[in-house]
Amino acid sequence: xxxxxxxxxxxxxxxxxxxxxxxxxxxxxxxxxxxxxxxxxxxxxxxxxxxxxxxxxxxxxxxxxxxxxxxxxxxxxxxxxxxxxxxxxxxxxxxxxxxxxxxxxxxxxxxxxxxxxxxxxxxxxxxxxxxxxxxxxxxxxxxxxxxxxxxxxxxxxxxxxxxxxxxxxxxxxxxxxxxxxxxxxxxxxxxxxxxxxxxxxxxxxxxxxxxxxxxxxxxxxxxxxxxxxxxxxxxxxxxxxxxxxxx
Amino acid sequence: xxxxxxxxxxxxxxxxxxxxxxxxxxxxxxxxxxxxxxxxxxxxxxxxxxxxxxxxxxxxxxxxxxxxxxxxxxxxxxxxxxxxxxxxxxxxxxxxxxxxxxxxxxxxxxxxxxxxxxxxxxxxxxxxxxxxxxxxxxxxxxxxxxxxxxxxxxxxxxxxxxxxxxxxxxxxxxxxxxxxxxxxxxxxxxxxxxxxxxxxxxxxxxxxxxxxxxxxxxxxxxxxxxxxxxxxxxxxxxxxxxxxxxx
DNA sequence: CGTCCCCTTGAATGAAGTCAATACGCGTGG
DNA sequence: CCACGCGTATTGACTTCATTCAAGGGGACG
Numbered sequence: 222x223x224x225x226x227x228x229x230x231x232x233x234x235x236x237x238x239x240x241x242x243x244x245x246x247x248x249x250x251x252x253x254x255x256x257x258x259x260x261x262x263x264x265x266x267x268x269x270x271x272x273x274x275x276x277x278x279x280x281x282x283x284x285x286x287x288x289x290x291x292x293x294x295x296x297x298x299x300x301x302x303x304x305x306x307x308x309x310x311x312x313x314x315x316x317x318x319x320x321x322x323x324x325x326x327x328x329x330x331x332x333x334x335x336x337x338x339x340x341x342x343x344x345x346x347x348x349x350x351x352x353x354x355x356x357x358x359x360x361x362x363x364x365x366x367x368x369x370x371x372x373x374x375x376x377x378x379x380x381x382x383x384x385x386x387x388x389x390x391x392x393x394x395x396x397x398x399x400x401x402x403x404x405x406x407x408x409x410x411x412x413x414x415x416x417x418x419x420x421x422x423x424x425x426x427x428x429x430x431x432x433x434x435x436x437x438x439x440x441x442x443x444x445x446x447x448x449x450x451x452x453x454x455x456x457x458x459x460x461x462x463x464x465x466x467x468x
Numbered sequence: 469x470x471x472x473x474x475x476x477x478x479x480x481x482x483x484x485x486x487x488x489x490x491x492x493x494x495x496x497x498x499x500x501x502x503x504x505x506x507x508x509x510x511x512x513x514x515x516x517x518x519x520x521x522x523x524x525x526x527x528x529x530x531x532x533x534x535x536x537x538x539x540x541x542x543x544x545x546x547x548x549x550x551x552x553x554x555x556x557x558x559x560x561x562x563x564x565x566x567x568x569x570x571x572x573x574x575x576x577x578x579x580x581x582x583x584x585x586x587x588x589x590x591x592x593x594x595x596x597x598x599x600x601x602x603x604x605x606x607x608x609x610x611x612x613x614x615x616x617x618x619x620x621x622x623x624x625x626x627x628x629x630x631x632x633x634x635x636x637x638x639x640x641x642x643x644x645x646x647x648x649x650x651x652x653x654x655x656x657x658x659x660x661x662x663x664x665x666x667x668x669x670x671x672x673x674x675x676x677x678x679x680x681x682x683x684x685x686x687x688x689x690x691x692x693x694x695x696x697x698x699x700x701x702x703x704x705x706x707x708x709x710x711x712x713x714x715x
Numbered sequence: 716c717g718t719c720c721c722c723t724t725g726a727a728t729g730a731a732g733t734c735a736a737t738a739c740g741c742g743t744g745g
Numbered sequence: 746c747c748a749c750g751c752g753t754a755t756t757g758a759c760t761t762c763a764t765t766c767a768a769g770g771g772g773a774c775g
Contacts, residue, residue, distance in 0.1 A: 257691070275601050277687050283604040285597045297590040300583070301694050305594055335582075336547070342589060343544040347552055349596045354522050354530040356604040357648025361731075392753065401604025406731055408755060440524050444504075447548050608763075639721065653763055655723060 226337045236334075239327055240265055240317035247314040249390075254295055254308040262318035264294040269314035270390050273306045274398065284399035285349065287311075287372065287391075291379045293341050299324065312390045344447065351445060356401040359439070361410040364400045367439035369420070373429060374446055386428040473584045483581075486574055487512055487564035494561040496637075501542055501555040509565035511541040516561035517637050520553045521645065531646035532596065534558075534619065534638075538626045540588050546571065559637045591694065598692060603648040606686070608657040611647045614686035616667070620676060621693055636674040 228236065244267070247253060253271065254260050271288040273295075285306060288294055298304055299321050319327075327334050348371070355364045369387070376382035393411070397404040414420050419435055421428045429435060436443075475483065491514070494500060500518065501507050518535040520542075532553060535541055545551055546568050566574075574581050595618070602611045616634070623629035640658070644651040661667050666682055668675045676682055683690075 275597070277601075277605060279687075281605040283601040285600050297593065300586050300590050301594065303691065305689075305692065305694075306597065339547050339589075342586075342593070343547050346544065346589070346593045346596060347548065349593060349600060350522070350532045350553065353532050353596060353600045353603060354524075356600060357530040358524060358528045394753080403732055404753090405733080405755085409731090412755085440526075442552075444550065445552065447552075641721080650764055651722090652724090652765080656763090659723085 226333045226340065228331065228333065228337075232331045232333070235330060236327065239319065239323055240267075242323065243318040245316050245318055247310045247316070249310055249313050252307060252309045253314070253316075254298075254304050254306070256304055256307045259303045260295060260298050262320055263296055263298060263324065264316040264318055266290050266292050266294060267315040267317060270311040271308055271314055272311055272391075272395065272399070273308045275306050282398045283401060284395065285352065286345065287399065289372075289375055289379065290381065293338075293345075296338065296342055296345075311395065347445070347447070361400070361402050361406060362414060363439055364402070365396070365407070365410050365414065366419070366435045367441055368396070368400060369427070369429060370432070370436050370439050370441040371446070373432070378446075385430070385432065386426055389422065389425050389427040473580045473587065475578065475580065475584075479578045479580070482577060483574065486566065486570055487514075489570065490565040492563050492565055494557045494563070496557055496560050499554060499556045500561075500563075501545075501551050501553070503551055503554045506550045507542060507545050509567055510543050510545060510571065511563040511565055513537050513539045513541060514562040514564060517558040518555055518561055519558055519638075519642065519646070520555045522553050529645045530648065531642065532599070533592065534646065536619075536622055536626065537628065540585075540592075543585065543589055543592075558642065594692070594694070608647070608649050608653055609661060610686055611649070612643070612654070612657050612661065613666070613682045614688055615643070615647060616674070616676060617679070617683055617686050617688040618693070620679070625693075632677070632679065633673055633675040636669065636672050 243262075245264075247269075249269075253264065256275065266288050268290055271294065272284045273286040273288060274282055274284040276282045288308070294308055294316070295304065295306075328338070351367075351371075355367050359367060372389075373382055373387050376387050381388070391399070393407045394404045396402075397407045400407065402410070411420070415422075418430050419438075421430055435441070490509075492511075494516075496516075500511065503522065513535050515537055518541065519531045520533040520535060521529055521531040523529045535555070541555055541563070542551065542553075575585070598614075598618075602614050606614060619636075620629055620634050623634050628635070638646070640654045641651045643649075644654045647654065649657070658667070662669075665677050666685075668677055682688070
């Protein structure tokens with residue numbers, strides 16, 4: 222599922238079995254996890270997008286992560302006592318729920334599973350760091366460009382992006398809350414980017430007209446997301462993104 | 469060392485032994501880890517402060533974490549391929565270095581050590597998320613207040629803060645890079661906070677004159693940092709902060 | 716006693732926020 | 746089919762917060 226550790230066929234099957242155990246479907250724009258509660262399960266996103274966010278007393282909201290297919294949701298909740306973030310769907314969502322029990326069973330049955338969990342957690346932390354850098358030190362255009370590059374690479378890794386376009390279910394309001402900008406200013410930023418022929422959109426499909434320029438503007442680093450050398454994002458996504466275990 | 473898991477006396481001793489293996493001292497304002505390199509060790513801070521940051525091409529810098537005594541530095545580097553951040557000391561620093569080997573030995577010898585590592589990683593991630601919220605949705609005064617509250621609580625947990633004051637080795641420049649603000653504006657923010665009798669400083673010792681007000685301004689949540697109920701920050705720090713393992 | 720780094724201050728500028736009005740697309744129900 | 750409502754996108758005018766640039770101050774240290 223996540224291209225980080227190469228499981229054997231048997232392990233893969235075991236994993237699939239566990240993930241098939243309890244599959245849940247949620248409609249678009251519904252809350253999965255509420256801040257302050259102690260969720261029973263962690264979730265693995267199978268289809269659709271979700272976002273993780275914190276809301277301040279006065280209503281200000283900051284999205285802290287976008288969850289795409291293959292991502293884990295709230296892996297921290299079994300160690301920390303309660304959720305410090307909320308999670309809501311952006312699109313209709315299909316997730317596998319894993320109980321604490323199921324998780325520890327997997328850890329004991331699949332030798333490399335623990336490594337996979339670590340990889341995923343550290344990856345998420347790395348993305349989180351870069352988001353801090355974005356909101357702290359990039360201006361609105363740079364932030365937007367960085368978000369688009371990140372989403373492009375991540376979607377590409379799981380075969381959900383064309384060579385030059387991505388689906389975009391987020392509203393401008395969602396983006397505003399993700400980038401720490403107001404929705405009005407997001408709109409203006411997007412317009413200026415469209416005027417420069419960097420992007421174009423038709424409904425919920427966004428074309429990245431000049432990916433190289435976007436990366437340059439965003440100061441997007443290719444070693445970000447620790448993309449495997451064997452994982453060539455330029456080729457068609459149908460081509461399997463071969464996982465090579467480091468070390 | 470980290471108040472998260474209660475080790476037995478024997479385990480504690482084993483841990484101390486490992487940490488004593490290779491102790492390194494660094495002078496103030498020196499680089500420990502450079503972005504892009506693959507460090508040989510992870511570090512446990514014993515004394516002093518350090519900061520983790522990313523630098524963009526054009527020199528803009530964003531501090532992504534402050535490392536205090538008890539904190540782990542760069543635990544991700546054994547899983548991810550190379551450092552995606554730099555780390556520099558703020559004060560003279562004493563750290564224990566652990567090789568990958570030493571780390572995995574500890575994991576196998578101390579049953580709960582892996583849990584401790586997880587706790588630390590998820591804790592760091594939680595702080596990182598809150599920093600994203602800060603730079604994204606808090607104004608300069610709120611950010612500063614939040615940083616001070618966070619440092620107060622974290623220092624208090626390791627017995628390094630008085631009831632109403634903290635040491636502050638960071639320059640206003642460092643704070644600027646941590647909060648995503650310019651140093652000039654940090655200065656103005658601090659002055660306005662001093663004028664409101666929220667803080668006062670004498671050299672590198674900062675008094676938090678009205679912690680309740682600071683928390684209110686920062687919208688600082690007490691469940692942030694997942695402070696254990698048994699860990700009362702109001703009492704004297706000399707009083708041991710008893711660790712209670714959750715679950 | 717000079718130098719360097721850090722802190723402080725002022726004036727001008729700029730990026731993003733606020734408020735408010737309008738437009739658009741889409742599904743619902745009359 | 747059209748009117749309506751609702752959420753989202755767009756636009757303009759104005760304000761605010763923060764940056765920029767530039768200059769001066771103050772303490773530590775050689």
